[in-house]
Structure formats: C-alpha cells, structure tokens
Amino acid sequence: GAVVSQHPSWVICKSGTSVKIECRSLDFQATTMFWYRQFPKQSLMLMATSNEGSKATYEQGVEKDKFLINHASLTLSTLTVTSAHPEDSSFYICSARPTGAFNYEQYFGPGTRLTVT
Amino acid sequence: QQPVQSPQAVILREGEDAVINCSSSKALYSVHWYRQKHGEAPVFLMILLKGGEQKGHDKISASFNEKKQQSSLYLTASQLSYSGTYFCGTVGPNFGNEKLTFGTGTRLTIIP
Numbered sequence: 140g141a142v143v144s145q146h147p148s149w150v151i152c153k154s155g156t157s158v159k160i161e162c163r164s165l166d167f168q169a170t171t172m173f174w175y176r177q178f179p180k181q182s183l184m185l186m187a188t189s190n191e192g193s194k195a196t197y198e199q200g201v202e203k204d205k206f207l208i209n210h211a212s213l214t215l216s217t218l219t220v221t222s223a224h225p226e227d228s229s230f231y232i233c234s235a236r237p238t239g240a241f242n243y244e245q246y247f248g249p250g251t252r253l254t255v256t
Numbered sequence: 257q258q259p260v261q262s263p264q265a266v267i268l269r270e271g272e273d274a275v276i277n278c279s280s281s282k283a284l285y286s287v288h289w290y291r292q293k294h295g296e297a298p299v300f301l302m303i304l305l306k307g308g309e310q311k312g313h314d315k316i317s318a319s320f321n322e323k324k325q326q327s328s329l330y331l332t333a334s335q336l337s338y339s340g341t342y343f344c345g346t347v348g349p350n351f352g353n354e355k356l357t358f359g360t361g362t363r364l365t366i367i368p
C-alpha cells in the first residue's frame with residue numbers, strides 16, 4: 140500500500156518551453172501533496188505544499204508564477220515548470236500524505252529528472 | 257533551518273553497526289527517517305513522535321530525544337542493501353505544522 144507514482148520519469152526539454160509533471164497517489168487519497176527539488180548530492184528542498192481544491196503554499200524563494208501547481212483531485216497533483224531554463228534542471232520529487240494521517244507520514248513518488256537544454 | 261546530520265558520510269564493512277544523528281535547532285513534534293538510493297526517491301523507514309519514543313524494525317531502530325531536539329538512527333549488523341543516503345525529516349514544533357524539513361543527509365556505504 141501507499142504507492143505514489145510520478146510521470147514522466149525523466150524529461151528533456153528545450154529552454155523556454157513548459158513541462159508538466161504528474162503526481163498520483165494510487166491506493167489512497169491525499170488531501171495534501173508536497174513538491175520537492177533535489178540537486179545532486181544535496182538534500183530535498185521543499186518547494187510547495189499542494190492542497191486539494193485550494194491554492195498551493197510556496198516556500199520562500201520559490202516563484203509561484205514559474206512553478207504552477209494544481210491539485211485537481213484527491214489523487215492527483217501536477218507541477219508545471221513554465222519557461223524552463225537550464226538552471227531548472229533538477230530531480231523533482233512529489234510526496235503525498237494520506238488523508239486523515241495522524242502522524243504526518245508522507246510517501247514519495249519515484250521522482251522526475253528534468254533536463255533543460 | 258535545516259536539521260544537521262552527522263556524520264556526513266561513513267563507510268562500513270558488512271556486519272558492522274552504524275549510528276546516524278539528526279540535530280535540530282528548534283523544538284520538534286516528530287522525526288521521520290528515510291533512506292534514498294542514488295537516482296531514486298526516498299523510502300520511508302519510520303516516524304518517531306515526541307515523548308521519548310523509540311522504535312525499530314528488523315535491525316534498524318531509532319530514538320527521539322525531544323528535550324535535546326535530537327534523533328538517532330541505529331543500524332545493526334549492516335547489510336549491503338543498507339547503502340544509501342539517510343535523511344531525517346522533522347515536523348514541528350507544533351502539531352499544526354505539517355511541513356517536513358529534511359536534514360543535511362548521511363551517505364552510508366557498506367562494503368563486503
């Protein structure tokens with residue numbers, strides 16, 4: 140149980156284009172999902188908290204107009220990187236917290252490696 | 257502020273024990289431990305709640321000292337599969353703060 144999927148697993152795009160990454164909780168509902176970014180050999184940095192049916196909460200320093208988050212249902216959140224640039228190349232990981240979870244446990248997706256050329 | 261983990265990296269022979277520490281500068285509600293292998297997403301290991309909780313599974317256990325704002329992860333009789341980077345994630349100080357702040361990470365390498 141507690142499986143989270145991400146699609147795509149990797150994507151290569153040209154500078155200036157937009158890329159959408161999907162995060163799905165497969166066997167549970169998730170009112171809250173989280174988006175992280177991880178650079179090589181570094182820790183995970185929270186970008187934003189996504190709540191179903193409401194606007195995402197972005198961490199300080201994260202451009203909300205560049206990283207668009209939509210939590211359309213209890214099992215799906217999407218991250219769109221708009222006008223991507225090479226510095227946006229990174230490993231993007233989502234996690235999902237089961238609705239009603241008492242201890243704030245989160246389950247992570249397999250990640251999406253974005254390369255902007 | 258990001259929790260600090262120690263050591264940053266450690267190399268062990270199969271069968272040896274390891275201790276990984278996680279220290280926070282703020283009060284905590286809970287500590288979560290994850291293991292991440294290269295190029296993969298973190299895998300959940302366990303959660304510890306404030307109140308001096310200790311728990312374990314197989315040969316991996318952990319403790320949480322809320323007064324010291326520290327948690328330790330114990331790996332006994334390490335196996336090759338234990339290799340990876342270990343992260344602590346902290347929640348707190350209040351119950352209503354559900355964001356997970358990840359620590360600096362500890363890279364564990366197990367050699368035969």
